[in-house]
Amino acid sequence: MGKRRVMVIGLDCATPQLVFDQFEDRLPNLRKLMASGITGELESTVPPITCPAWMSMVSGKTPGDLGFYGFRNRKDYSYDGMSFALSYSMKDKTVWDILSELNKTNIVIGVPQTFPPKPLNGWLVTSFLTPGIDSQFTYPGSFRDEVFKVTGDYKIDVDDFRSEDRQRVLDEIYDMTEKRFKLARHMLKTRPWDFFMMVEMGVDRIHHGFWQYMDPDHIAYEPKSAFQSAILKYYQYIDEQVGTLLEHADSDTLVLVVSDHGAQPMEGGIALNQWLIDQGYLTLEEYPKAPTPISQLKVDWSRTKAWGFGGYYGRVFLNVEGREPQGIVPLDGYETLRNELISKLESMTDEQGRILGTKVFKPEDVYPEVNNIPPDLIIYFGDLRWRSIGSVGYPGIYRYENDTGPDGANHSQRGIFIMNEGRYFIPTRGFLGLAQGPPKERPPVRLNGLHLMDVAPTILDWLGVSPPPDMRGSVVRPLASPNQVDVAERTDG
Amino acid sequence: MSKGFAVWFTGLSGSGKTTLGRLLEKELVTRGMRVQSLDGDVLRQGLNSDLGFGKADRDENIRRVTYLAQFLSQNGVATLVSFISPFAAARQKARELIPNFIEVFVDCPLEVCIERDVKGLYKKALAGDINDFTGISHPYEEPEEPEIKVRTDLNTPSQCVKAIISELASRGFQGFACTEVAATVSQALDPVYPAEELVVGLPGSLYSKLAVACKSSNPADVAAYTTRVLRDHLQDLSGADPLSDISEAEKEAIKKRLRSFGYID
Numbered sequence: 196m197g198k199r200r201v202m203v204i205g206l207d208c209a210t211p212q213l214v215f216d217q218f219e220d221r222l223p224n225l226r227k228l229m230a231s232g233i234t235g236e237l238e239s240t241v242p243p244i245t246c247p248a249w250m251s252m253v254s255g256k257t258p259g260d261l262g263f264y265g266f267r268n269r270k271d272y273s274y275d276g277m278s279f280a281l282s283y284s285m286k287d288k289t290v291w292d293i294l295s296e297l298n299k300t301n302i303v304i305g306v307p308q309t310f311p312p313k314p315l316n317g318w319l320v321t322s323f324l325t326p327g328i329d330s331q332f333t334y335p336g337s338f339r340d341e342v343f344k345v346t347g348d349y350k351i352d353v354d355d356f357r358s359e360d361r362q363r364v365l366d367e368i369y370d371m372t373e374k375r376f377k378l379a380r381h382m383l384k385t386r387p388w389d390f391f392m393m394v395e396m397g398v399d400r401i402h403h404g405f406w407q408y409m410d411p412d413h414i415a416y417e418p419k420s421a422f423q424s425a426i427l428k429y430y431q432y433i434d435e436q437v438g439t440l441l442e443h444a445d446s447d448t449l450v451l452v453v454s455d456h457g458a459q460p461m462e463g464g465i466a467l468n469q470w471l472i473d474q475g476y477l478t479l480e481e482y483p484k485a486p487t488p489i490s491q492l493k494v495d496w497s498r499t500k501a502w503g504f505g506g507y508y509g510r511v512f513l514n515v516e517g518r519e520p521q522g523i524v525p526l527d528g529y530e531t532l533r534n535e536l537i538s539k540l541e542s543m544t545d546e547q548g549r550i551l552g553t554k555v556f557k558p559e560d561v562y563p564e565v566n567n568i569p570p571d572l573i574i575y576f577g578d579l580r581w582r583s584i585g586s587v588g589y590p591g592i593y594r595y596e597n598d599t600g601p602d603g604a605n606h607s608q609r610g611i612f613i614m615n616e617g618r619y620f621i622p623t624r625g626f627l628g629l630a631q632g633p634p635k636e637r638p639p640v641r642l643n644g645l646h647l648m649d650v651a652p653t654i655l656d657w658l659g660v661s662p663p664p665d666m667r668g669s670v671v672r673p674l675a676s677p678n679q680v681d682v683a684e685r686t687d688g
Numbered sequence: 689m690s691k692g693f694a695v696w697f698t699g700l701s702g703s704g705k706t707t708l709g710r711l712l713e714k715e716l717v718t719r720g721m722r723v724q725s726l727d728g729d730v731l732r733q734g735l736n737s738d739l740g741f742g743k744a745d746r747d748e749n750i751r752r753v754t755y756l757a758q759f760l761s762q763n764g765v766a767t768l769v770s771f772i773s774p775f776a777a778a779r780q781k782a783r784e785l786i787p788n789f790i791e792v793f794v795d796c797p798l799e800v801c802i803e804r805d806v807k808g809l810y811k812k813a814l815a816g817d818i819n820d821f822t823g824i825s826h827p828y829e830e831p832e833e834p835e836i837k838v839r840t841d842l843n844t845p846s847q848c849v850k851a852i853i854s855e856l857a858s859r860g861f862q863g864f865a866c867t868e869v870a871a872t873v874s875q876a877l878d879p880v881y882p883a884e885e886l887v888v889g890l891p892g893s894l895y896s897k898l899a900v901a902c903k904s905s906n907p908a909d910v911a912a913y914t915t916r917v918l919r920d921h922l923q924d925l926s927g928a929d930p931l932s933d934i935s936e937a938e939k940e941a942i943k944k945r946l947r948s949f950g951y952i953d
Contacts, residue, residue, distance in 0.1 A: 244951070266951050279942060281934070283920065295900045311934065314901035314913040326934075326941035335909035356948045403950065488953055505953035585953040602950055 197447040201654045203392040204437055204450070205306065206611070207245060208399035208604075210457035211236045214611050218430050224438035225452060225613060231634070232615030233671065235642035236457075237650075241561045242508040242573060243456035243606045246280050246324075248647060249307045249394065252455060253289040255651035255666030259562025259569070261287055265506065266324075269568040272518050275490065281324060282309050288663070290654050291315050291390060297660060299389035302382045305375055306394045318382060323352040323396050345381045346374040353400050364404055365425060369432065372397040376436040383443035389658060395436075401429045402458040406603030413460045413603065414595060446618035449657040453650060454610030461605040464584040464594040465543070465551075465576045467503040467511070472587065474539065476501040479587065486588040496521035500532060501571075505585030507606050509574030511536060533557060533572060540574055546593050551577040563667075579605050612645050614653070614671065645671065691860065692761040694786045695852065697770045698779060698831060699794030700823045701809055702801035704840035704848070705770040708794060711849045713768055719895050721766045726753055728771040741820045743775075750778040758786045774822050776829040790859070792852060793834035798823050800841045869895055872902040873914045894921055 215234065219226060240251045240258050246266045247258040258264050263280035270278040278284070285308060291301040292315065301317035303309065310321035312334035319334040320342060328349055333339040342349050350371040358364055372395055379393045407415040408422040437452065444450055468489050471477035478498035489502060496514060500523060504510040515529060516522040524532055537555040544550055553576050558569035576583055582605055584594055618635050648668030655662045656670040695712065697705040709725050716723045728749075732739070736752060739745040750773055760767040767786075773779050783789045801823065802810045813821035820826040831837075836855045838848040894917065901913035946952045 266946055279939070281942075292900075295903075296896045311916075314897070314904075314917065316900055316903050323945065324942055326938035330938055334913070335904045335906055336912055337906045337909055352945060400949070506951055582950065 197445060198389075199658055200388060200445075200448045201390050201657055202440065202444055202448055202450045203390075203650070203654065204440060204452045205249070205392065205394035206398045206433065206452065206454050207249075207307075207394055207396045208402050208456060208458050208606065209452075209454035209611050210402070210459070210607065211609055211611050212457070213426070213430060214613075218427060221427065221431055222434040224434045224441060227620050228441075228450060228452060228613050228615045230639055231619040231637040232613055233640045233642055234614075235612045235645040236609040237453060237612040238644075238646045239456040239606075239608055239610055240647060241556055242575070243579070243608050243610075244507055245307045245399070245455055248455035250285055250287075250289070252453065252647040252650045253291070253306065253392075254285075254287045255648045255662065255668040256287050257562045257564070257648070257667060259558065259565045260665075260667070261285065262566035264558070264569050264573070265508075265510070267504070269512070269570075272568070273520060274494070274496065279324075280308060282311055282313050282321075284308070290651050291317070291319075291392070293655065293660065293663070294390050294658065299658065300387050302379075302386060302388050302391045302393075304379055304382070304393040305396065306392060307396075317388070317390075318386065320349070320378065321351075322394065325351050327351060342378060346378050349378070350374050352396060356400065356404065361404065361422060365401075365422070368397045368400050368404075368429065372429075372433070372436065376439065380439055380443070383440065390654065395433065397429065398433065398454070399458075401426055402604040403602050406458070406460055408603070410460050410603075414462055415603065441620070444617045444621065446616070446621055446623075448617040449654075450615055450617065450620075451650065451653075452611065452613040455647065456610045457607035458604045459580060459607040461582060461602055462545075462577060462580045464505075464582045465509070466584045466586070466589050466592045466594060467505060467509045467574070468585055468587045469589055470543075470592045471501055471503060471511075473592065476536075483588040486586040488586050492587060497523065500524050501536065503574075503583070503585060504570075505583045507582050508579060509572075509576060509583030510570035511572040511574065513571045536572060540572075543576075545577075551581065553581075554578055579607055581605070610647075612642075612650075642671070691788065692764040692766065693788035693790060693856070693859075694757045694761045694767040694769055694782075695790045695792055695856075696757075696773070696779065696782060696786075697768070697792045697794050698773045698834075699840075700796060700798060700801045700828055701772060701821075702804045702806050703794040703796035704845065705772075705794045707845050708792075708838070708840070708848055708852070709768045709770040711845055712852055715849060715853060716766050722764065723766045723768065724760050725768045725770065726756060728753075741826070746775070747778055750775075750782065754778075754782040754785055757782070761787050761789075772822050772828070774826065774828040776831065779831065788859075790836065790855070791831055791834040793831045793837040794840055794848075795830075795837055796840045869899045869902050872910060873898055873918075894918075 214222065214225060240248045242265065244265060247261055247263050250261055251258060254261065263284045266280055267277045268280055270276045291303055294301055295316035298316060301315050303315065303319040305320060305322050307322040307324060309319060310325040311331060312319050312321050314334060318338050321332040325332045328351060333342055353364060353367040353371060356364060375393065375395055383391060405422050405425045407413045408417055408420040409426050410416060441450065468477055472479065478495040480493040480495050483492060494502065499514050501511050501513050513524050513529060513532060514522045515524045516526060540555050541553050543553050553574060556573040558565050558573065574583060619637050620634050622634055623631050646668060649671050650668065652662035652666050652668045653671045656672065662670065697709055699705050706727055709727060713723050713725050731753065736749050739749050750771065753769060753771060757767045757769050779791065783791065805811055809818060809821065810824065812818045813824040822828050836852055838851055840848060897917045898914055901917050902910055904910050
């Protein structure tokens with residue numbers, strides 16, 4: 196047997212209904228992996244958002260363990276004390292931290308929450324949470340010059356995403372993706388590696404920007420749009436690019452193609468703070484004439500029980516006596532108020548009076564450990580078919596376009612998991628590397644119950660490293676017989 | 689293979705031998721050493737369960753432990769022995785047989801040990817329920833020239849362990865991973881932190897991170913990243929804002945992007 200390696204190709208937001216159903220027969224490389232591999236829907240974190248999902252995946256921990264619940268987190272109980280979850284927030288070990296200590300060589304490109312770059316044994320390029328290419332975005336620092344040499348000007352992400360000029364946005368997505376894969380190929384070709392991982396953000400960007408042109412059921416569907424097949428074509432492009440990476444796998448390489456969450460059409464937005472005002476939980480000193488972010492408004496804290504944040508999901512914070520500076524919710528009324536809010540939010544309807552299907556979570560119910568300061572409630576409006584709008588000043592609570600511009604998709608709770616070993620998709624080679632025949636055969640396996648947190652222990656297991664006992668995920672073992680596929684009993688509930 | 693040694697903790701019951709042994713073990717493990725602890729209480733439940741507390745049995749107890757520590761130390765293991773070992777002659781015998789023997793006198797006044805009475809044994813001994821109890825009804829012969837003496841009534845356990853690490857470092861018993869890393873870090877950060885101070889001063893838990901940061905072949909990278917690891921550590925200790933080294937303009941750029949994609953409003 197040769198040297199075992201792992202190649203993880205992360206496609207942010209790649210969604211099961213497109214990869215496994217609608218587009219499957221047009222994605223030959225992913226299909227090749229699936230034909231003899233293990234596939235399944237990959238349950239994401241609560242909330243299913245880039246941050247904390249990728250870090251949960253590469254550490255095998257819940258957001259509660261990690262102590263961050265989204266991009267912005269409360270750093271204290273003041274009303275404006277927020278901090279960003281960047282690499283510093285990540286105190287737990289990632290798989291490449293563990294592998295670095297064991298002297299294994301890592302290539303990590305574009306994984307969210309890796310800026311500012313931390314040392315590893317290998318090379319790292321940070322993610323879209325990097326201010327720009329003028330910032331230090333590589334490890335080692337000197338590696339930056341090589342990135343520029345290979346890619347021209349490395350593209351961190353799409354600029355001015357909310358622009359009406361959709362063609363430019365589309366071109367930028369392709370430009371970004373092309374450069375990232377080019378860099379990935381260069382690294383795979385020129386470096387020794389035990390662990391390779393890249394995350395491509397373009398899939399997420401194209402869903403958010405172009406879903407409404409593809410989906411006739413979408414509220415903003417534009418028939419006969421020039422962008423009708425933009426998403427399909429981009430997936431085909433991604434598939435092609437994935438194919439070029441697979442050329443660097445050998446028979447003992449474990450390949451994973453994974454996403455941090457899925458996507459679904461966005462139906463609209465709920466103005467969360469507006470709703471809290473209407474319901475009497477939030478009082479402003481002065482009501483704005485035009486939509487204004489809550490952070491720019493004067494809140495009358497002496498008459499406010501709760502306030503919220505927008506984003507792809509909603510967050511509610513309670514103004515608790517003795518906890519917040521001007522808290523008015525007595526501690527013994529905290530649970531009652533949370534339950535009251537949950538009941539009201541979950542019975543919310545759309546404008547036609549149909550139940551939205553909103554889900555509300557208490558952090559301690561979804562995370563076995565809760566570190567740092569979580570929101571008091573986490574809300575999926577319409578099970579994430581509706582986003583949460585934090586700004587105040589709209590005529591009502593229902594919005595049919597994003598407060599920051601057009602948006603075609605929102606996230607969904609499950610992403611994709613595709614895993615295979617090189618020997619099952621690479622032709623067997625004989626003496627002197629001459630092609631001898633087709634890859635080994637194995638029937639495809641479809642698994643249920645996979646979770647993001649299973650990815651980290653699975654990577655370590657393949658490389659002969661025992662997953663640390665505090666990793667919550669389970670090892671998914673690619674064994675020869677489908678009956679032997681083994682997902683050990685989960686401990687995270 | 690790193691050089692083996694035996695740290696022999698001797699002192700009254702309740703003086704802090706086991707506590708220091710555990711802390712030292714943790715520190716040495718994180719510094720890349722192979723460590724084996726031999727604790728009196730533990731061994732008396734297993735290997736030495738046939739022995740009592742009379743002079744002959746106590747000598748036999750120590751003879752067996754000496755034998756184990758000798759083999760472990762000879763084979764490159766950092767051996768931490770925590771036994772009351774009240775008799776100077778028995779400790780002298782151990783010193784003669786065990787390579788790289790470091791005697792640590794865990795010094796704590798009897799009255800403080802009685803007050804601590806972690807196992808409730810002093811109470812029983814003073815009531816006459818236990819015979820041959822060291823310090824009460826059985827002698828303890830203080831070491832005359834121990835390699836290290838720590839006062840556990842005057843210093844915290846971590847201060848005591850630091851003193852021991854310092855002594856071990858000065859004798860070159862640190863484990864190669866740790867000293868090499870410290871040398872590289874010291875060179876990178878010259879002239880602020882001499883390697884010897886880093887070896888003693890940094891908690892072992894930092895070494896795995898520093899070791900990774902030292903792998904780069906470019907000295908500028910090593911300097912940048914070891915500095916970062918050390919600064920993160922200090923920030924963790926002080927509870928300072930970890931993002932303080934990202935400029936306001938950089939933070940704004942990140943916020944702008946997050947807003948543009950709809951992650952935040």
